[in-house]
Amino acid sequence: MALDELCSLMDRYARPDLTTAIDDVLIFKADRPQPSRPVTYSRVFALVGQGTKQFVLGDRVLEHRPGQYLVVSLGLPVMTRFVKASPGRPGLGVGITLNPSEIVETLLQAPPAVLPDLGEAAPPGLAVGDAPPPLLDAVLRLLRLLDHPQDIAVLAPLIKREILWRLITGEQGAMLRQFAAPDSNLSHIARTVHWIRENYRLPFRVEDLACEAGMSISTFHRNFQTVTAMSPIQFQKQIRLHQARLLLLADPTDIAGISRQVGYTSPSQFSREYRRHFGESPTQDARRIQTTPQPSGRSVGQRRPPLPTSQPATALHQDHH
Numbered sequence: 553m554a555l556d557e558l559c560s561l562m563d564r565y566a567r568p569d570l571t572t573a574i575d576d577v578l579i580f581k582a583d584r585p586q587p588s589r590p591v592t593y594s595r596v597f598a599l600v601g602q603g604t605k606q607f608v609l610g611d612r613v614l615e616h617r618p619g620q621y622l623v624v625s626l627g628l629p630v631m632t633r634f635v636k637a638s639p640g641r642p643g644l645g646v647g648i649t650l651n652p653s654e655i656v657e658t659l660l661q662a663p664p665a666v667l668p669d670l671g672e673a674a675p676p677g678l679a680v681g682d683a684p685p686p687l688l689d690a691v692l693r694l695l696r697l698l699d700h701p702q703d704i705a706v707l708a709p710l711i712k713r714e715i716l717w718r719l720i721t722g723e724q725g726a727m728l729r730q731f732a733a734p735d736s737n738l739s740h741i742a743r744t745v746h747w748i749r750e751n752y753r754l755p756f757r758v759e760d761l762a763c764e765a766g767m768s769i770s771t772f773h774r775n776f777q778t779v780t781a782m783s784p785i786q787f788q789k790q791i792r793l794h795q796a797r798l799l800l801l802a803d804p805t806d807i808a809g810i811s812r813q814v815g816y817t818s819p820s821q822f823s824r825e826y827r828r829h830f831g832e833s834p835t836q837d838a839r840r841i842q843t844t845p846q847p848s849g850r851s852v853g854q855r856r857p858p859l860p861t862s863q864p865a866t867a868l869h870q871d872h873h
Contacts, residue, residue, distance in 0.1 A: 554688045555619055559601040561695040562644040573701055574694065574708050576649040582634040583642040590794040590830075592749075594627035595650040595731075597719060599683055599691055603643025604636040607678065610781030610790075614680050616645075621683045623650075623724045625731040626742040627749055628677050628780060629790040646691060648715065655732040658716045666721065667729065674737035674775040675727040677745075687718040740765040741779045744772075748784065752791040753815035758784050792816070793829050797837065804838030 565572055566581035582603065598621065605616040608631040615635075616622050637643035659667065683691075694711040697704050720728050730738035744761050761784060762772035773783065780787050792814040799810045811822035811834075826834045 554685070554692050555601055558599075558646075558688070558692050558695060559644050561692075561698060562601055562646060563642065565695070565698050566644070570647075573698055574704055576651075576712075577694065577708075578647040580645050580647065581642050582637045583639045584637055585635055586633045586637075588631040588633045590629060590790075590797055591632055592627050592629050592794070593624040593678070595652070596622075596624050596647050597650055597715070598622040598624075598645055598647040599688075600643070600645040602641060603634055603645075605632060605643065605645070606635045607632050607680075609678055610786065612678075612781045614678070616680050619683055619688070620680055621687065621719075622678070622680050623719065623727060624678045625650075625675075625727050625738060626677050626745050626779070628745075629787075629794050630678070646695065648712065650716075650728075650731075652732050654713070655716060655720070655728055658713060658720060659729065659732060662717075662720070667725070674741050674779050675724075675730060676781070677727075677738075677741075677779040678781075679724050679727060681723045684718070684722065687715065687722065690714045690718055737767075737775050738779060740767065741772075741775050744776065744784070745780065745787070748788050749791055752788055752795065753813070755815075756784075756788075788815075789825065790829070793826055796822070796826065796834070797830065800834060800838040804835075807834045807838075810834070 562579050563581065566579045570578040570580055572579055588606075588608070598616070600616050600618050600620055600622075602618055604618070607614045607616065607622075609628060634643040690711055694708065694715065697708055697711070716728075719725065727738070730736040731742075733739060744765055747761075748756070758772070759769055762769045765772055767775065776782075776784055776787075782790065796810050796814045799813060800807075803810070807823070808819045811819045814822075816822040823833055826832075826837070830837055832840070
């Protein structure tokens, strides 16, 4: 079966840093269930070959099972973990970074009649679906190239283009079309999401964000909630808490300072919301995670820039397993 061969290849070529010899292709492996951890996925396609991953995004809980694929269209803060994995049957999966320009090029080559309807409403920013056989076959042929490195430079771009086409014409095709369209509702929400992520410490008015997105307040709220499963304020709160957890790795003793650094004026409110989100107080969590490798964060400047007018950056924030 295709899934069995996929798992064999993923197991063979999994590395601690997730990278492979193919650009923008990552392989992840987990040999035991893991505690939930905050990560940010941005513009990625991922396929699970073995095990089950769980994602919590706002009020949504999604399970990513063997033979299913995940598409993320913009940077979203999620809690994720492998819930089914063992040394004898590790969790295995492959991820491919999605490039908007490559999606646009593929769309331009396609007959309009076969493309999915763009739709008016913004689609969810993260979705899971069953991988059809042609998509599984394309991913399998891509990973087979790892056995033939001399073929990668020529064949990998062609197979990646085929994978994009399978995604565009699949059940998440509308998401990818909006993702690549510069004036779609999803692209407007994506720019807002990017701005909040870059300026998470700063207060904002939802009315201003809606105006910059070119939407009424009610339409903006509805589209933002659909894409992120959160309100703009809830989204900002999750970004703040995820960043605070990373800062705890550098200095687990300065809880008050970290709370101010991520935008809280009240350390007690920060501690309450941290416990509610992560299940432990900042102090308890800091003790536990000091010896656990975590994805690295980056500092964000305090000056408030104008909302960006171009598409957000396409970097994939890796989920280290």
